[in-house]
Amino acid sequence: MSAKPSRLPTSGVYSEGSIRVLKGLEPVRQRPGMYTRTDNPLHITQEVLDNAADEALAGYGKKIKVTLHIDGSVSVEDDGRGIPFGMHPEEKAPVIELVFTRLHAGGKFDKGQGGAYSFSGGLHGVGVSVTNALTTRLEATSHREGQLARLVFSGGAVIEPLRTRPLASGERRQGTTVRLWPDAQYFESCALPMGPLCQLLRSKAVLMPGLCVSLLNEKTRDTQTWQYQGGLRDYLAQNLSADPVIPLFEGAAFADGSHESFAEGEGAAWCLAFTEDGPPIRESYVNLIPTSAGGTHESGLRDGLFNAVKSFIELHSLLPKGVKLLPEDMFARASYVLSAKVLDPQFQGQIKERLNSRDAVRLVSGFVRPALELWLNQHVEYGKKLAELAIKAAQTRQKAGQKVEKRKGSGVAVLPGKLTDCESRDTAHNEVFLVEGDSAGGSAKMGRDKESQAILPLRGKVLNTWEVERDRLFANNEIHDISVAIGVDPHGPDDRPDLTGLRYGKVCILSDADVDGAHIQVLLLTLFFRHFPQLIATGHIYVARPPLFRVDVPARGKKPAAKMYALDAGELAAILDKCAKEGLAREKCQISRFKGLGEMNAEQLWETTLNPDTRRLLPVQLGALDFSATEGLITKLMGKGEAAARRELMELHGDAVEIDI
Known part of the structure; x- marks a missing residue:
């Protein structure tokens, strides 16, 4: 059966002449x-x-x-x-x-x-x-x-x-x-x-x-x-709203010509201050460009700070029993100015407000940590004051988490046996990954941060729940396990569900980067939009984006061999173009395509998809359409009696889809 001509727009003919090539600027x-x-x-x-x-x-x-x-x-x-x-x-x-x-x-x-x-x-x-x-x-x-x-x-x-x-x-x-x-x-x-x-x-x-x-x-x-002759220290000291607990920690370190991992001149200069109150000052720059949205260089500063202070606390046995330190405990009262020098920075967006270069985490952390460890051990009294500040923040956070736990009461359902839970009970910090298949679930369990990341493997395709009655949902084991694991009961858009039982601040859908993975993603998004809409409204649902390609790039000049990951063919082309600009022939770059998450080992899955510093995690929220319009569109896509509407959508927009076979 062909499409009815009357449905097509009468004005505008789509032909060779319809294509316009924009030139110059x-x-x-x-x-x-x-x-x-x-x-x-x-x-x-x-x-x-x-x-x-x-x-x-x-x-x-x-x-x-x-x-x-x-x-x-x-x-x-x-x-x-x-x-x-x-x-x-x-x-x-x-x-x-x-x-x-x-x-x-x-x-x-x-x-x-x-x-x-x-x-x-x-x-x-x-x-x-x-x-x-x-x-x-x-x-x-x-x-x-x-x-x-x-x-x-x-x-x-x-x-x-x-x-x-x-x-x-x-x-x-x-x-x-x-x-x-x-x-x-x-x-x-x-x-x-x-x-x-x-x-x-x-x-x-x-x-x-x-x-x-x-x-x-x-x-x-x-x-x-x-004009600042004193640089970062003068600037930060002039702008602090409260007196620092310990003297400002200032440092700078850059790679020399013999460095194994980074090119000569790459590195960072920084100045850190710790205060008990007042708004923190946080400014970061890459090659003098202000990065207002932060990025991987800030993640490196946080990582170096956390590991240095944690090492000092362990060395001097300062941690009280039952207290677990997290990076935000160190970072909560930190003010800083960070200036990184990166040879070939990759930014997010054309206005360069966030640095995306993965190597910058290791670059900044690798210079900050040893310098801060040395300084703390040379100034033990200052180190103990800083440790006290971090431990106090951790205790406050843990007490808040325990209060939430008590409000749940004693009637919590038994958690699913296949759920690999995290150790922390801090809802704001915890994450659960709904993973496609047991093999991917195995890699995720080994590669995760067991402190704050939980894994729930899902077997097979999840049920299409768009037209399933709420009281029949739990007949499906997978949906029952999802609801019990996250600690929230199914509800409607106008309900006010009890979210105090929510066990994870982020519920992350993690599926393969292929067509089947996209199908599972759609089925899970349908489930949350139809039966857990308040989780979307309050910003708790996320979609993880694992890469589709890995590119093994050989050493070039002073830059060592590296593994780069691309979400799709567009990013793959960008990586290859960049290598070509560096004088590296495309045939020398070995390209591997992941057939699924199960092909990734634990280290790869952590680096690309689970590590908060380097992963791509998309928040799920309503787009241009409001709730009722979105509901109508999903009915067309997921409803059992909507085949005609789906066909009309395919006829209208089918030519815009890139098919991945």
């Missing part, structure tokens, strides 16, 4: 939100500022000046080397023009020999070309090698071609000036927020002692200047 102008923040032009200004800071980081600049002009434009001036303006050997265009007009052009792609920067603020293939695309006018001036070069753009296109002239006797000898006029059609407001701008400029001065950063506002004629 068109993609940025079409979908600016994919590349930058559109509430104001702070991020596109930051892209220019980051380039100036990268010159200072590379040791070629000592001043950065930002000017807010009366006409609404912004200029950033540095005394670095100046952007090269000679002809590119392959592209046959001035290099300065390519930097501002190509999404994949810059001096940061080639690390080591041939590249302009050893360390820089990340690689997304965007940068100042996005700034150029979203401005009505951009003027770029470069002072370099005794000459001044200037060109002007509008909306990303050159409107005044490159002109050069010799430098006059009174002009500065080197550096770059970029002046930009943000295009109002792309931003909710064209005004730069002064608070975040000042914080951004101040952070550059904090992270590079001796760098002078200034801001001139032509309207108010105010000038602010930041």
